[in-house]
Amino acid sequence: MKLKLLVSALALLGVSIMAAAQDTNAQVDSYIESLRADLRADKVAIITNTMKFTDQEAKIFWPVYRRYEADTTKVNDIRVNALKMYADKYMAMTDSDAKALIAQSLDYQTQRATLRKKYAKEFQKAGLSALTTAKFLQLEYRLDLLADVNIAAAYDPLVKK
DSSP: OHHHHHHHHHHHHHHHHHGGGTSOHHHHHHHHHHHHHHHHHHHHHHHHHHHOOOHHHHHHHHHHHHHHHHHHHHHHHHHHHHHHHHHHHGGGOOHHHHHHHHHHHHHHHHHHHHHHHHHHHHHHHTTOOHHHHHHHHHHHHHHHHHHHHHHHHHHOHHHHO
């Protein structure tokens, strides 16, 4: 149930970014922040239900996860900016715009992978087992895949064809 809500919210995020060209940036940014808060709550529920942490694991995991989520939000800002740019300029994108979009997209992917590497070490350094860390990273990877597919399906003109 929570996974379906997360998927729906991710699709709405893509649609809200498409609407960026029609709304003011302040309205879009406010809507995106509200949606992000809802997504974070749903994600916490999914992690809790899926990982089934022991009390000791939960004491180790959640403080590190909160730092990870804050850093992830910063990295996702790169993605949101790239999506806004893509939506705004899709019909009249110049070569210069395309180069900037490529750079932003690759930067996002690189930073996302770097962040996962960093926090894989952080979770284990804090005392989480390698097995539990690996399970979380697999869950996180799958949730990111869902986000990628749903955002593309919701607004990407290339995917909709």
